[in-house]
Amino acid sequence: MAAPFYAVFGNPIAHSLSPRIHAMFGAELGIALDYRPIEASRDHFASKLEAFARKGGWGANVTLPLKQDALSLCTEVSVRARRCGSVNALIREGDSWRGDSTDGSGLLRDLGVRHGFNLHDRRCLLLGAGGAARAVAFALADGGVAKLAIANRTREHADTLAQAIGASAGSVDWDALDQSGPFDLIVHATAAGHDRAVLAFPHSLVVPHTLCYDLSYGVAADAFSRWAREAGATRVSDGLGMLVEQAAESFAIWHGRMPSTDPVYAALRVAR
DSSP states (O other): OOOOEEEEEESSOTTOOHHHHHHHHHHHHTOOOOEEEEEOOTTTHHHHHHHHHHTTEEEEEEOTTOHHHHHHTOSEEOHHHHHHTOOSEEEEETTEEEEEOOHHHHHHHHHHHTSOOOOTTOEEEEEOOSHHHHHHHHHHHHTTOSEEEEEOSSHHHHHHHHHHHOTTEEEEOGGGGGGTOOOSEEEEOSSTTTTTOOOOOOGGGOOTTOEEEESSOGGGGHHHHHHHHHTTOSEEEOSHHHHHHHHHHHHHHHHSOOOOOHHHHHHHHHHO
């Protein structure tokens, strides 16, 4: 039987830092592993995941645009993955996959540890309602926000997500954002940055203390970061810390040991 190995699936995926992150985790804990990027469109994800399993694939991370597809390919899923309707971590069990979602918990750890941000009684705006956004929305609600406003270009998706979360959440019309601010935390979870789109949200969403946080990292987060600073935010972050934290939890699920995240985050931040 082939030796177990690991992967991250997405489209595109060449830019992914996940292989480097897991290599550093493995080196820290003395765990040798083979972790590869695998590009897969939605049409070919199921067949590529099956081929990965046949070759000894033992665990995988899943990123855009495959997180909701991954859920449908699992025989068993965690409560949090079922609740948010997406999977970003796959674990091989026998001849099937078990799915989990570490995005939300990764964000909460990054907000608390690196940004010292206490969610309790804060007003938060989530821009987007896709796979990662859903995981983040439930995590923010669990973290004790006073109000979670969700805005999405397709209002129906924001409505559905807000209803699933409950009393602390509500949807906001994309074209009426100028009437909803300001917020203590704004989380950008759309794919606009990946498409190099120009972002033009109302500046009234921001006051100086607002933390503006993009779930993407690197170039994909530049447009939102630029808008946030132009709007007057003094606290702006990309999602590199969230990426490292969710990866650490995936690593612990697969290997039974939680790696240290600060050295990995620092190394990646310096490199970027």
